[in-house]
Amino acid sequence: MSGKKFISGDEAFAQGVRLAKAQVISAYPITPQTIVVERLSEMVEEGELDSKFLHVESEHSALMAAMGAAATGARTFTATSSQGLLYMAECLTYVAGGRFPIVMMNANRATALPWSIYGDHRDSLSLLDHGWIQIYTENAQESLDMAIQAYAIAEQEEIRLPVMVNLDGFVLTHTYEAVDIPTQEQADAFLKPRETWDKLDFDKPVSMAYTVGPDLNEEYNLLHHKALLNVAKHIENIDVSFEKIFGRKYGGLINGYRTEDADLILITLGSISGLVRDVVDELREEGVKAGMIRIRFMRPFPAEELIRETAHASAVGVLEKDISFGFEGTVYSNVNSALSKSAHKISTYDFIGGIGGKNISKEDVRSCFAAMQKKESEEVRFIGLEVEDDI
Amino acid sequence: MTSESTERINAENITEDEFFFGHKACAGCGGSLAVRIALKVLGERTLLVEPAGCMSAVSFNYPQMSFSNNAIISAFAGTGAVLSGLKAGAEVMGWKDYHVLGIAGDGGTADIGLQALSGLIDRNDDVIYLCYDNEAYMNTGIQKSGLTPFGTSTTTTPAGKKGKGNLKHKKNLFEIVAAHDIPYAATASIGYIEDFANKIKRASEVRGTSFIHVLAPCPTGWGIDTSETVEVAREVVDNGLWYLAEYYDGEYHINRKPKEFKDIHSYIKRQGRFKHLDEEDIKEIIAQRDKTWKRLQQYSVGQ
Ligand SMILES: Cc1ncc(C[n+]2csc(CCOP(=O)(O)OP(=O)(O)O)c2C)c(N)n1
Ligand code: SF4
Ligand SMILES: [Mg+2]
Numbered sequence: 001m002s003g004k005k006f007i008s009g010d011e012a013f014a015q016g017v018r019l020a021k022a023q024v025i026s027a028y029p030i031t032p033q034t035i036v037v038e039r040l041s042e043m044v045e046e047g048e049l050d051s052k053f054l055h056v057e058s059e060h061s062a063l064m065a066a067m068g069a070a071a072t073g074a075r076t077f078t079a080t081s082s083q084g085l086l087y088m089a090e091c092l093t094y095v096a097g098g099r100f101p102i103v104m105m106n107a108n109r110a111t112a113l114p115w116s117i118y119g120d121h122r123d124s125l126s127l128l129d130h131g132w133i134q135i136y137t138e139n140a141q142e143s144l145d146m147a148i149q150a151y152a153i154a155e156q157e158e159i160r161l162p163v164m165v166n167l168d169g170f171v172l173t174h175t176y177e178a179v180d181i182p183t184q185e186q187a188d189a190f191l192k193p194r195e196t197w198d199k200l201d202f203d204k205p206v207s208m209a210y211t212v213g214p215d216l217n218e219e220y221n222l223l224h225h226k227a228l229l230n231v232a233k234h235i236e237n238i239d240v241s242f243e244k245i246f247g248r249k250y251g252g253l254i255n256g257y258r259t260e261d262a263d264l265i266l267i268t269l270g271s272i273s274g275l276v277r278d279v280v281d282e283l284r285e286e287g288v289k290a291g292m293i294r295i296r297f298m299r300p301f302p303a304e305e306l307i308r309e310t311a312h313a314s315a316v317g318v319l320e321k322d323i324s325f326g327f328e329g330t331v332y333s334n335v336n337s338a339l340s341k342s343a344h345k346i347s348t349y350d351f352i353g354g355i356g357g358k359n360i361s362k363e364d365v366r367s368c369f370a371a372m373q374k375k376e377s378e379e380v381r382f383i384g385l386e387v388e389d390d391i
Numbered sequence: 392m393t394s395e396s397t398e399r400i401n402a403e404n405i406t407e408d409e410f411f412f413g414h415k416a417c418a419g420c421g422g423s424l425a426v427r428i429a430l431k432v433l434g435e436r437t438l439l440v441e442p443a444g445c446m447s448a449v450s451f452n453y454p455q456m457s458f459s460n461n462a463i464i465s466a467f468a469g470t471g472a473v474l475s476g477l478k479a480g481a482e483v484m485g486w487k488d489y490h491v492l493g494i495a496g497d498g499g500t501a502d503i504g505l506q507a508l509s510g511l512i513d514r515n516d517d518v519i520y521l522c523y524d525n526e527a528y529m530n531t532g533i534q535k536s537g538l539t540p541f542g543t544s545t546t547t548t549p550a551g552k553k554g555k556g557n558l559k560h561k562k563n564l565f566e567i568v569a570a571h572d573i574p575y576a577a578t579a580s581i582g583y584i585e586d587f588a589n590k591i592k593r594a595s596e597v598r599g600t601s602f603i604h605v606l607a608p609c610p611t612g613w614g615i616d617t618s619e620t621v622e623v624a625r626e627v628v629d630n631g632l633w634y635l636a637e638y639y640d641g642e643y644h645i646n647r648k649p650k651e652f653k654d655i656h657s658y659i660k661r662q663g664r665f666k667h668l669d670e671e672d673i674k675e676i677i678a679q680r681d682k683t684w685k686r687l688q689q690y691s692v693g694q
Contacts, residue, residue, distance in 0.1 A: 057510030064469030068476020200461040210451035
């Protein structure tokens with residue numbers, strides 16, 4: 001299967017995993033991730049993908065099984081969403097600290113309670129500190145492409161870390177788009193089979209996932225931290241070689257749009273970016289120097305890139321689908337911390353929207369720019385509310 | 392399938408090679424004896440997984456690793472899943488001639504890891520799961536687990552003015568496992584080490600998942616002398632409070648049926664964890680023992 005096909009984000013991701021030749025797949029179903037798992041099972045069943053599919057009884061086991069397989073040197077894949085991601089949370093720190101380069105797709109979905117199957121980013125953002133590389137994609141094509149790139153990043157010798165690729169639940173996972181499916185030859189030219197010294201080995205038996213006492217534990221954490229920072233160094237090369245073979249490029253940790261001279265910049269993650277770009281174009285026609293930045297990687301966090309991209313801005317807003325209760329949005333906390341090191345003073349705004357799948361309209365996005373333009377108060381605000389915020 | 396399919400392992404023919412040494416287990420630790428013997432039977436080409444618990448805590452302390460075969464720690468609840476992952480990985484890597492072994496405690500098996508164990512047996516991956524049962528959460532300081540026997544004083548079921556220690560009987564783990572219709576399950580005791588070694592061997596010859604539940608006293612948690620471990624592990628079989636059995640081909644087999652059970656008093660009285668028990672409690676323990684045996688005998692074939 002190659003060439004242009006009309007498929008959903010989940011299906012696109014499954015195609016990416018097939019092309020990356022994941023050798024062991026273990027996953028547990030949860031809406032809106034299920035389709036990726038179903039497609040992969042079909043591919044294995046029909047012989048399109050030579051892989052072992054493990055039917056596990058939970059997400060905790062899904063990630064633990066992937067870890068066991070990764071320890072033998074195999075390329076592994078798992079996928080989950082929301083409560084499933086939280087259920088495997090203990091294992092996230094495990095595989096990250098153990099430096100197992102597992103790739104996981106997470107279909108971003110609200111976290112209970114209140115119960116909701118619809119999308120927001122609270123699931124993955126609440127686990128930002130678990131030591132994984134976190135990528136957020138914008139459309140089905142990027143999702144497929146990042147499934148392949150994720151393995152190149154994860155398995156890079158100076159990185160050797162797990163990667164979580166996040167797709168907005170339903171908006172991305174279930175929306176059909178025309179997607180260019182690369183050929184296996186292209187994928188093979190880009191991604192070699194996994195080679196590693198860091199595995200169980202009968203010739204040189206090892207112990208893995210061990211205990212480190214207070215004497216060296218901090219040093220281990222420092223190595224982990226540096227490995228994550230190394231992503232910034234490698235991502236551009238990986239993207240350049242990707243472009244040479246596939247003819248598509250995504251740039252680095254962020255994607256700026258009309259930021260060169262922008263005075264007001266709105267920062268987003270994931271699928272809402274298209275709408276924000278449209279609003280930026282409208283505002284530009286109205287004479288407002290608007291711009292937008294899509295953060296592609298939340299970890300490592302693109303601090304330097306954001307400072308560079310906001311060099312001319314007087315105000316920067318974050319439009320995000322999450323809230324760290326009792327404080328502010330997590331993306332905003334990260335952005336604000338980075339911009340505090342900017343050479344010039346920037347006003348920063350936090351707009352919380354799209355929680356539990358709530359629609360974000362063009363007017364909502366315009367209202368974010370308007371608040372920045374009018375230099376309104378910098379308090380955290382929830383946008384697009386049905387009920388007025390007078391509680 | 393018969394238990395005598397190949398030459399039996401005994402003290403004379405078991406390998407002199409050691410795969411588990413330099414660890415920090417307490418003197419007289421029954422669990423570490425079970426680990427040592429299991430690895431001697433299976434050999435160097437064993438991929439071992441251990442979850443949190445005493446056996447991993449005493450042996451994976453960087454830079455002092457205690458296994459000379461390949462080994463990995465699992466999250467506490469994940470042994471069954473890591474076993475499947477290791478097996479799947481070994482298969483796709485094309486490895487040949489090896490064993491995949493999981494060794495978890497009673498808490499790691501009968502409580503927090505029971506779901507993953509059930510998933511493993513359901514997948515029927517060709518691996519061995521060994522549960523060393525010291526009848527409490529020892530690594531965290533002797534708390535009650537689902538396999539702590541009736542009357543045991545632990546740090547979370549302290550015997551005091553009102554309390555008699557743990558009021559629940561041990562879960563029937565062997566029967567829970569057998570109810571999955573697993574290809575091979577067995578109980579064992581480190582007091583009958585040859586029987587245990589041969590059950591490990593048999594498990595390695597079975598295709599699909601096999602499970603062994605070995606009773607392994609813990610001097611620290613049981614309040615016995617470090618020299619008494621093996622003796623106590625024999626006595627508990629001889630007095631019927633533990634049993635040696637197998638499940639295969641869909642049927643239960645009792646391996647050792649004492650003509651007459653040894654009196655349980657000496658077993659109870661010699662252990663600090665039981666020292667508060669009175670005659671009433673001992674009667675209750677005997678009644679439960681007899682109930683278990685009656686049920687097992689009803690199930691069992693042969694012998
Ligand atoms: C998820 C999780 N919960 C709790 C613990 C703490 N913990 C570590 S070992 C242990 C007890 C293990 O008991 P058991 O499995 O019986 O093995 P033993 O220590 O007795 O050998 C506990 C409760 C943990 N490591 N992980
Ligand atoms: S506490 Fe018990 S099980 Fe743990 S190492 Fe000591 S003797 Fe062995
Ligand atoms: Mg125990």
